[in-house]
Amino acid sequence: MLAMMNRDGVTVWIVLLSSVFAASIAIVFLIGFFSDKANVNGFGPFNSSYEAEFDIPTVELVTTAARTRDGESRAVLSSEFSSKFKPTVRRRQNSKLEQGLAVARAAIRKAASNRNVSLIIKNSDVISTAIYRNAGAFYQSYMEMERRFKVYVYKEGELPIVHDGPCKDIYSSEGRFIHEMEHGNNRFRTSNAKAAHVYFMPFSVTWMVKYLYKPNTYNVSPLKEFVSDYVRLISRKHPFWNKTQGADHFMLTCHDWGPLASSGNAFLYNTSIRVLCNANSSEGFDPRKDVSLPEIHLYGGKVNPKLLSPPPSNISRLYLAFFAGGLHGSIRPILLKHWKGRDQDLHIYEYLPKDQDYYDSMLKSKFCLCPSGYEVASPRIVEAIYAECIPVILSDHYVLPFSDVLNWDAFSIHIDILEIPRLKEILIAVSEDKYLRLKEGLRAVRRHFVLNRPAKRFDMFRMILHSVWLRRLNLRVG
Known part of the structure; x- marks a missing residue:
């Protein structure tokens, strides 16, 4: 099992590792890391296409064959550890760190159990619950991060x-x-x-x-x-x-x-x-x-001034949807083929006309189309959030930013690539009430996508750190 061992030490080490692994499983079972109760909290670092969970997998020593199985979330190959790695040794400092993280996990789980709130107001913080998978879990996790996290x-x-x-x-x-x-x-x-x-x-x-x-x-x-x-x-x-x-x-x-x-x-x-x-x-x-x-x-290092103050909600938007961009990747050609210059309500261009301004067009549109190019990410999504123009995600396999805690359905629309021919039909079907709720979601989520200098609470820099913090919570280091 371990290439570094000599023949005489094989049995001893196998027994030792087996004991450690068995003890870890027993502890995990007893404290309920993977219990059904924990899995309904709707919070955790997973792809937005999954039902979110707050899951705490452990670092396990596994064989090369086991590493390829489905569901191995964070494992390292025992045969590839350096000789300095001693999985049974717990340093005092690391033990203290892990104890602090255990306290944080418990506090987050407790907060996650309370879903019957529409607004969280604590210590001058105001959290609109609609834009989060589990607002209580997120807020508690964020507070624990500010209290403990060190990089x-x-x-x-x-x-x-x-x-x-x-x-x-x-x-x-x-x-x-x-x-x-x-x-x-x-x-x-x-x-x-x-x-x-x-x-x-x-x-x-x-x-x-x-x-x-x-x-x-x-x-x-x-x-x-x-x-x-x-x-x-x-x-x-x-x-x-x-x-x-x-x-x-x-x-x-x-x-x-x-x-x-x-x-x-x-x-x-x-x-x-x-x-x-x-x-x-x-x-x-x-x-x-x-x-x-x-x-x-x-x-130039700054957000376009036009996006700093989008029009008030009582100002109607002239266009149903807007997009302007080159033929990058496989999705945009489909979009342009079906809708470029074909409908006066859908302002869709490959090249924006010289007499039009890109950001003015966003601010005049109810929906802003955000198709992937050669790669999945696009700055249009953040720009749409700033413009309070509902982002319409047209992408395959894109894991949306902060989707482990944010409920993107509360401030954006995702349309399958195969549904692009029905684009107008789908957008028209969005009721006025839903549209207004989506705009409210954009206002609430905006602060998470702002790069302040210096950084501020809940802004993009802190949210990136929070995403890293969540992954660290999901790692148990001996």
């Missing part, structure tokens, strides 16, 4: 590829997070690595593409090699990666090639927390451990 940022690596990132273009959420994590006045970063719950690797895939990639070659090997070298560096210099083979480490990138770059290290790809804009579940994105990062286009 260690590795100092290794040199500018510009590490400790920097884009802050003024379509990949702004990448650079802004790195900058806020490293230089912002936030309570989450700790200089004591032993006191950290997670470890952040602050490299920028966008800057890798800029400085390492040779244009028009489509050779991503230099990106993968950089990631491989970086993981090798921190794993040799620090003990933390080797303890869980990176399960409590995270990277963050908004570049389309982020998933490819992360494959430079197998454990980073399969075990670590990857915060990605390109959150495509058909291409390796695992919502049980990975985090969907909102894509936001900040021209």
Whole structure:
């Protein structure tokens, strides 16, 4: 079972590991981590297409064969642990961290059981329950995060590829997070690595593409090699990666090639927390451990002024729906084929006419179409939220940002690609009452998609951290 063992030690270690595994199962059973009662709470880091659960899987030592079974949520291969990894040793500091997380889990479960509220008002916080899967669970989890969560940022690596990132273009959420994590006045970063719950690797895939990639070659090997070298560096210099083979480490990138770059290290790809804009579940994105990062286009580093103050609700919108964008990917050609220039209520263009303004068109439309391009993510979704124009999600396999806690049905509409020919029929069928509820949802959820500088409570930076916090809650480290 363990390649590192000699023949005389096999029996002893198998018995020891079996005992640890059996004891873990017994504890899990007794405290009800997987009980039916826990699973009806409607809260947890899962793909929005699933019924949400607040699930606490454990890190298990499994064989290579077992790793391929369906349902293995977060396992590491026992045969690939370094000799420094000792699963039966519990350090005092880590025991203290795990005890704190256990208290947090219990508090979240208790809060999740109360669903009979429409508004949560505590400590000057106002939480509209309609936009969350379980508002009580989210609020308690967020409070526990603010109270406990600590992130260690590795100092290794040199500018510009590490400790920097884009802050003024379509990949702004990448650079802004790195900058806020490293230089912002936030309570989450700790200089004591032993006191950290997670470890952040602050490299920028966008800057890798800029400085390492040779244009028009489509050779991503230099990106993968950089990631491989970086993981090798921190794993040799620090003990933390080797303890869980990176399960409590995270990277963050908004570049389309982020998933490819992360494959430079197998454990980073399969075990670590990857915060990605390109959150495509058909291409390796695992919502049980990975985090969907909102894509936001900040021209010059700022939100377009027209989106800062959308029209009041009593101002009627002239257009039923709006879209303008190039023929990227497989979905947009279908949309343009059926609706480009075919209906005066649907303002759908491949190229926006020169006499029209993009953001004015959004602000004049009831629904804003958000089809995927070459990759699943689109900045149109965040722009639609700002414009209070109901996002119409036209995408396959896209795990929507913060969908482990947000109920996207409360402020957006998802239309299957096969239903694009019926687009107008579906949108007209949305009643006025539902439309107004969706707009109320957009107003309530907006603060979760704003990149403030400095960061503020419940904004995008804190919500990204909260998504990482949830994954850490789902990891039990000995």
